[in-house]
Amino acid sequence: MTAVPSDNLELLLHGFDSVYCAYFLAPTGSKPLDFQMLAEQQESIRQSKRKAPLVITLGNSDFLLKPYGTKSGYPFVIENGDFSIQLGEFNKPNFYVQFYSQALWRESAYLLHEKFLKWAASVGFTPYRSESLSRVDYCFDYNLPEVDFDEDCFKSTSVKDSKHRGSRKPQTFTYGGGGDIMLRVYDKVAEIKQKSDKVWFYTLWGQDENVWRIEWQVRKEVLKDFSIATFDDLKMQIGDFLRYLSTEHTSLRKPTDDSNSSRWPLHPLWIDLLKQIGQLNHLGVSRIHGQNSVLEERMMRMAIAVHGYLKQVAAVHCVQTGKPLIDVHEALSVINSRIQKLHEPLAWQADVESRIKKIGLGQW
Numbered sequence: 001m002t003a004v005p006s007d008n009l010e011l012l013l014h015g016f017d018s019v020y021c022a023y024f025l026a027p028t029g030s031k032p033l034d035f036q037m038l039a040e041q042q043e044s045i046r047q048s049k050r051k052a053p054l055v056i057t058l059g060n061s062d063f064l065l066k067p068y069g070t071k072s073g074y075p076f077v078i079e080n081g082d083f084s085i086q087l088g089e090f091n092k093p094n095f096y097v098q099f100y101s102q103a104l105w106r107e108s109a110y111l112l113h114e115k116f117l118k119w120a121a122s123v124g125f126t127p128y129r130s131e132s133l134s135r136v137d138y139c140f141d142y143n144l145p146e147v148d149f150d151e152d153c154f155k156s157t158s159v160k161d162s163k164h165r166g167s168r169k170p171q172t173f174t175y176g177g178g179g180d181i182m183l184r185v186y187d188k189v190a191e192i193k194q195k196s197d198k199v200w201f202y203t204l205w206g207q208d209e210n211v212w213r214i215e216w217q218v219r220k221e222v223l224k225d226f227s228i229a230t231f232d233d234l235k236m237q238i239g240d241f242l243r244y245l246s247t248e249h250t251s252l253r254k255p256t257d258d259s260n261s262s263r264w265p266l267h268p269l270w271i272d273l274l275k276q277i278g279q280l281n282h283l284g285v286s287r288i289h290g291q292n293s294v295l296e297e298r299m300m301r302m303a304i305a306v307h308g309y310l311k312q313v314a315a316v317h318c319v320q321t322g323k324p325l326i327d328v329h330e331a332l333s334v335i336n337s338r339i340q341k342l343h344e345p346l347a348w349q350a351d352v353e354s355r356i357k358k359i360g361l362g363q364w
Contacts, residue, residue: 011142011276017139020133023131033058072086073088099112131229142211155250239278252269
């Protein structure tokens with residue numbers, strides 16, 4: 001494999017990519033959230049057999065209300081572009097929140113936590129005890145033109161590990177899969193293309209190739225061991241916690257002739273990672289509003305699809321009329337005459353407004 005010169009290593013961004021948190025909230029004031037109203041609206045979705053969630057306004061925010069609750073026992077699920085909230089009047093904790101990746105990169109975990117509490121106050125709820133973090137994913141994204149390590153270069157206390165290949169090249173190394181601590185080192189560009197479709201990361205990175213992610217996923221039991229339960233705890237201890245994970249749990253080494261792999265020196269990538277962790281409080285927060293990047297990519301997909309349909313329109317029209325080939329402008333004219341027969345201005349306005357609202361709620 002080709003070596004990676006240390007001067008080619010470049011940290012592109014770092015931050016939280018997923019956060020899950022339980023909240024213990026008590027109703028206050030004269031107008032707390034009406035759970036009976038939620039149940040009635042949820043039932044109306046089921047009775048109508050509609051597939052799309054219902055857009056509702058609760059307090060200071062709009063949400064999509066899902067037709068069903070969760071397998072874990074929460075009767076209601078509402079979501080928007082910032083978070084998914086599982087809630088129930090008699091559940092304990094009564095609110096369980098997943099903060100979405102795009103929102104975390106846009107506003108940071110700590111600001112989103114405050115945003116959720118402000119929303120909760122707007123529907124008549126306030127904390128009666130501190131929140132409890134149940135899962136935190138933190139990542140470092142590197143520009144990495146060449147990869148000169150494999151699974152044997154990682155030294156880990158985890159008993160579970162795996163490697164995934166794509167196009168005959170390593171794409172993902174995983175340590176601790178299914179456990180309370182999991183490390184994934186993977187080709188993030190490949191993952192976006194094959195799975196997540198988070199093309200807005202390209203804007204954040206300033207590139208769309210050669211990006212590898214080092215990502216730690218840590219669950220509640222380990223967080224508890226390090227006395228990390230609240231967002232304040234997380235803010236104070238994230239640096240020390242990540243330093244432990246990247247030194248004691250798993251590290252990346254550079255093989256030598258020494259038969260004892262524990263004496264192998266750290267890989268330049270890991271040396272830089274530890275340096276960045278040491279400066280964590282000074283790295284700042286990367287922010288982006290990914291909506292425009294995602295919508296532009298979707299717009300291009302729609303343009304490709306429409307262009308393909310126009311070719312079919314042209315072909316069908318030529319067969320119907322016996323005319324020679326027509327160009328794209330004539331094909332647009334042909335299909336436009338049919339669209340005008342179907343077009344209803346009021347229905348158009350209502351449907352477009354509905355779609356605009358859903359885009360605003362994160363349904364891109």
